Amino acid sequence: MLDLELDEQYQDLVNLVRDFAQQVVAPQSAANDANKSFPYDIVKQMGELGLFGLPISEEYGGSGGDYFHLALALEELGKVDQSVAITLEAGVSLGAMPLYRFGSQEQKLTWLPELAAGEKLAGFGLTEPGAGSDASAALTRARLDAGEWVIDGGKEFITNSGTDITSLVTVTAVTGLDEATGGKQISAIILPSGTPGFTVAPAYDKVGWRASDTHALHFDGARVPQENLLGEQGRGYSYFLEILDEGRIAIAALATGAAQGCLDEAVAYAKTRTTFGTPIGKNQGISFMLARMATRVHLARLAYYAAAAKMLAGKDFKVEAAHAKLVGSEAAMDNARDATQIFGGYGFMNETLVARHYRDSKILEIGEGTTQVQQLLIARSLGL
Amino acid sequence: MKIAVLIKQVPDTEEGRHLTSDGRADRDASDRVIDEITERALEAALKQKDADKSVEITVVTMGPAAANEALRKALSMGADKAVHVQDDALAGSDALATARALAQALSGLQADLIVAGNESTDGRGGVVPAMIAELLNLPFLGPLGTLEVSGGIVRGSRADASGTTALRASTPAVISVAEAMGEARFPKFKGILAAKRKPVAVQGAAELGLGAADHAAGNLVLASAARPARTAGVKIIDEGQAAQELAAYLAAEKLI
Numbered sequence: 001m002l003d004l005e006l007d008e009q010y011q012d013l014v015n016l017v018r019d020f021a022q023q024v025v026a027p028q029s030a031a032n033d034a035n036k037s038f039p040y041d042i043v044k045q046m047g048e049l050g051l052f053g054l055p056i057s058e059e060y061g062g063s064g065g066d067y068f069h070l071a072l073a074l075e076e077l078g079k080v081d082q083s084v085a086i087t088l089e090a091g092v093s094l095g096a097m098p099l100y101r102f103g104s105q106e107q108k109l110t111w112l113p114e115l116a117a118g119e120k121l122a123g124f125g126l127t128e129p130g131a132g133s134d135a136s137a138a139l140t141r142a143r144l145d146a147g148e149w150v151i152d153g154g155k156e157f158i159t160n161s162g163t164d165i166t167s168l169v170t171v172t173a174v175t176g177l178d179e180a181t182g183g184k185q186i187s188a189i190i191l192p193s194g195t196p197g198f199t200v201a202p203a204y205d206k207v208g209w210r211a212s213d214t215h216a217l218h219f220d221g222a223r224v225p226q227e228n229l230l231g232e233q234g235r236g237y238s239y240f241l242e243i244l245d246e247g248r249i250a251i252a253a254l255a256t257g258a259a260q261g262c263l264d265e266a267v268a269y270a271k272t273r274t275t276f277g278t279p280i281g282k283n284q285g286i287s288f289m290l291a292r293m294a295t296r297v298h299l300a301r302l303a304y305y306a307a308a309a310k311m312l313a314g315k316d317f318k319v320e321a322a323h324a325k326l327v328g329s330e331a332a333m334d335n336a337r338d339a340t341q342i343f344g345g346y347g348f349m350n351e352t353l354v355a356r357h358y359r360d361s362k363i364l365e366i367g368e369g370t371t372q373v374q375q376l377l378i379a380r381s382l383g384l
Numbered sequence: 385m386k387i388a389v390l391i392k393q394v395p396d397t398e399e400g401r402h403l404t405s406d407g408r409a410d411r412d413a414s415d416r417v418i419d420e421i422t423e424r425a426l427e428a429a430l431k432q433k434d435a436d437k438s439v440e441i442t443v444v445t446m447g448p449a450a451a452n453e454a455l456r457k458a459l460s461m462g463a464d465k466a467v468h469v470q471d472d473a474l475a476g477s478d479a480l481a482t483a484r485a486l487a488q489a490l491s492g493l494q495a496d497l498i499v500a501g502n503e504s505t506d507g508r509g510g511v512v513p514a515m516i517a518e519l520l521n522l523p524f525l526g527p528l529g530t531l532e533v534s535g536g537i538v539r540g541s542r543a544d545a546s547g548t549t550a551l552r553a554s555t556p557a558v559i560s561v562a563e564a565m566g567e568a569r570f571p572k573f574k575g576i577l578a579a580k581r582k583p584v585a586v587q588g589a590a591e592l593g594l595g596a597a598d599h600a601a602g603n604l605v606l607a608s609a610a611r612p613a614r615t616a617g618v619k620i621i622d623e624g625q626a627a628q629e630l631a632a633y634l635a636a637e638k639l640i
Contacts, residue, residue, distance in 0.1 A: 012460060012576045020570055050573030063573045 004305060006072075013069055017076035020049065021084075029081040032211035033356055036203070038163055039211055042084055043091075047118020052091055056100055061113030067246060068308040071253035075301075078257025079264065080353070082360040083211035085254045090159035090212075091115070093247040095122030098170045098188065102231035102239050107190065114167060123161035125171035125191070125217060126240050128154065133373050135172070136237060140219060142173035142189055148223045149173075149189050151197075155217040157367075162200040162215040168192045169217060172236045188236035190228040197222035208360035245318050246311060247368050248325040252304040255328035255364045259297045262332070262339035262357050266290060269343055280342070289338050296331035303327050319381040326374040329364035336361040385436070385533065387429040388495035389463065390486065390513070391445040392419040393454035394506040401506075407608030408476060409506045411448075418454040421501030423461075423568035425561045428531050429499050430462050430569065440464050442493055446474060446485055452584065459579035460571035467493070471588040473599060479507070480602035483515035488592040491520060495556060497538060502527035502560040513560040523553035526560030 006014065025042055032039050046052060054070040056062025063069075070092055077085035096115040099107055099122070114120040131137040140153025151173055155161075161169050168190055175187040191198055201216040231239055267290055270281030280286045307320035339354040340347030347354050365371045395401065395414035402413035426443065433439040443458040445451050446469035455466040469489050477485065490498055498517075503510035517524035528540030528551070538559060539552040571579075589599060620629045634640040 008456070009576065009580065012456065012571075012579075013573060015457070016460075016571055016573070016576065048572065049570055054573065064577060065573060069573070 004302070010069065010072055013065070014072050014076060016049065017051070017073045020045070021076050021080045025077065025084050026080040029084070029211070029353075030351055030356070032081075033083065034210075034350065036205075036210045038213050039084055039087070040164070043087060043118055043121070043165070046084075046088060051088055052096070052118035053116030055092065056096060056112060056116045060100065060108050061116040062100075063116070066312055067249065068305075068312060071249055071304060071308055074250055074254040075257035075260070078254040079261035081211075082254065082258055082357070083209050085257065086209055086212045087121075087160060089247070089250045089254055090124065091118070091121050093250045094124035094243065095160055095170075097246070098124065098230060098239060098243050099190075101243065102188070102235075104227075106227075107230070111168060111190070120165050120167035121160040121163055121213075122167060123158045123169035123217075124240075124243070125155040125158050125161070125169045127156050127158070129156050129216075132156075133370055135240070136184065136186070138172055138174060138184075138186060140171060140173045142175050142187065144175075144226060145223075147226050149175075149226060149228060151189065151191065151219040151222045151224070153219050157204075158215055158217055160213050161217055162203065163213045166193045166213075169198075170230060171217075171219070172240055175233055175236075178234060185234040186237040187233045188230040188239055189224060190230055191219070191222060191224055192228075195222050195224060206363075208356070208363055210359075244368060245321050248321040248374075249304055249307045249311060249317070251364065251368045252300065252307065252321070252324035252328035255325075255332040255361070256297060256300040256304055258332035258357055258361055258364065259293070259300055259328070259335040262335035262354055263290065263293045263297055265352075265354050265357075266293065266335075266339040266342045286342055289342065293335045293338055296327075296335055300324070300328040300331040319378060322369075322374040322377040322381075325369060326371060326378070329361075329371065332357070332361040332364050385432065385439045385497065386442070386493065386495045387432060387439060387497045387499060388442045388444055388490055388493050389422070389426045389429045389458070390498070390500040390516075391422045391426065391443045391454050391458050392501070392504050392506075393417070393445065393447050393451040394419040394504055397505050401611075403608060403610055407605060416450055416453060418457050419501060419504050419506075420568070421503065421505070421561070421563065422454075423458075424563065424565045425499045425501045426458055426461060426463060427568040428561050428565050429497075431531075432497075432533060433462065442467060442495070444486065444489055444493075445469065446477070446482060446489075448475070455584055456579050457571065459582045459584075460575040461569060462571075462575060463582075465582055466584040468584055468586045469588075469592065470586050471590075473589045473596075474594075476601075477599055478601045478603055479509045479511050480515060481599045483512050483519060484598045485589070485592060485594055486512070487516045487519035488594060488598075489587060490516065497533060497555055498522070498558040500526075500558070500560045502562050510560075513558055517558035520558070523557045524559070525551045525553055525557060527562035528559055529562050529564030531559065531561070531565065 050063035051073050053062035054065040055067045058064045074085050128138050142149045142151045171191050172186050174184045176185040178185045197220045199218045204214050270286050273280050303324035307317050307324040310317035310320050336357040340358045343354050393416050396417045402410040404410045429441050441463040442465050443463040444467045500513040514524050529543050530541045532539045536555050538557050542549045620626050
């Protein structure tokens with residue numbers, strides 16, 4: 001307790017990802033953002049380094065680390081390129097983890113090794129046009145017919161769902177009525193890419209995260225074998241909520257990195273940019289902004305470390321993860337706003353990293369549970 | 385084949401260079417990093433191991449306790465084991481005393497090839513590899529931009545201002561590598577985990593059979609001073625003669 005120093009194994013991973021992010025990722029980030037080009041070569045290299053398999057055991061082709069390793073890697077990548085970071089985040093925490101946590105041995109052996117190696121990517125199909133924060137309002141349906149699930153409906157905003165290396169999307173679908181409650185019975189089903197009746201809509205034109213891959217998906221009688229059911233029938237919704245709980249730690253770490261990246265850029269700029277003969281960082285109007293930015297980063301990091309510590313200890317971490325996601329995403333957005341302000345006109349130019357963080361950070365307050373959903377979870381924990 | 389690679393931990397030069405009050409490199413003023421040229425030396429050895437799994441790589445460093453970070457990184461990149469020459473009596477060793485200590489450590493390894501960076505970013509003497517070769521009575525090739533080892537012969541090329549020279553020697557030999565040898569690989573996460581299980585032998589001066597005479601400085605530093613701030617450059621205003629003046633300036637500086 002009360003020891004927040006990273007041990008050697010965690011620190012060595014941080015050093016590795018920091019070097020990789022600065023030497024390999026950062027030089028091509030601006031171009032990938034401008035061209036909306038998915039960084040296949042970076043994904044391949046991250047796979048070779050073992051980043052896509054961090055929290056997955058070696059039995060399934062993983063690296064044998066833990067979820068905190070993943071979070072630390074995301075913080076380092078988030079400093080320089082949120083598109084790359086979300087590609088890793090979604091690839092692992094949303095793509096591979098549902099299979100790892102809830103899949104059968106056969107499903108795990110079939111799908112996980114390529115995902116853990118970063119050779120393939122998987123999507124997480126929960127959100128629908130009319131079902132975001134209220135994911136239970138899902139309309140996508142799956143019915144059994146001659147030993148196959150027949151899926152009809154559609155999904156919205158699904159990360160990593162349409163790349164050249166996407167192998168599957170795990171989708172939630174209504175599979176009947178729950179006998180106990182009379183409500184919808186929602187199940188999770190593995191839908192391989194290329195299944196007839198499964199179409200991937202063209203990529204969105206997004207404000208930020210422009211080098212990440214996001215699509216709407218349509219299912220028109222898409223048929224998969226009955227064995228593609230993930231876990232138990234009717235548990236799909238609760239599985240996905242569990243995945244989102246741990247995913248919040250990963251997103252919080254990514255957001256902490258973004259907030260740190262904004263701080264680093266702004267501090268460096270404030271030391272070199274001069275007005276009226278002195279560096280602007282000598283003005284308290286600027287230095288106090290930077291001090292507040294540093295505090296936000298510090299708190300965001302403490303929050304995700306604390307949530308990860310509870311998770312690794314096997315304790316309930318749902319509320320801590322909500323705290324971490326809430327303060328992390330706000331730190332990223334607030335720091336992006338302040339960093340662009342410190343950069344002045346240059347901060348409004350797309351070529352600067354702070355401008356990219358300004359566009360990229362907004363989604364952190366929306367994706368994987370909006371700020372309001374985090375507040376709802378925290379309020380519930382207070383008995384409200 | 386056994387390869388020994390000399391690794392050095394240096395202050396991160398991205399943060400500028402700093403001297404202590406007694407004129408030594410201030411190692412606490414910057415982050416500590418593994419010297420990039422020694423990473424490239426390790427990369428040259430790892431390429432041999434990629435081609436032949438039986439190659440065994442031992443990384444060797446001399447430095448304070450914190451230098452084990454550099455060894456750990458080298459092990460995570462793929463070296464098999466490490467030797468850490470660490471003794472307060474060796475602190476502040478000059479190039480010759482360093483070479484004596486490293487030569488002692490290396491003599492116990494029976495390496496077919498000893499690989500070093502050609503020049504560290506802190507001391508920048510560039511003499512230790514050749515001194516080690518002399519002390520061990522081995523041939524020295526360097527700085528090499530390419531490396532090939534087969535049949536007991538080490539070959540490489542050395543590029544300088546006058547051209548490229550092809551060199552070869554029989555093993556065992558000492559080589560130093562130039563930047564042209566190519567960038568080092570990143571460690572893999574599994575390499576990081578594996579590094580914890582690889583052996584690191586810590587050896588002090590007495591264990592290496594070094595006496596006071598061995599680590600006495602071979603040269604005497606009378607004074608050292610930080611590099612003066614850069615002075616203003618030469619400005620040439622083009623009034624029709626700028627090209628001639630520019631050419632004359634470059635010629636005077638022996639740049640063309």
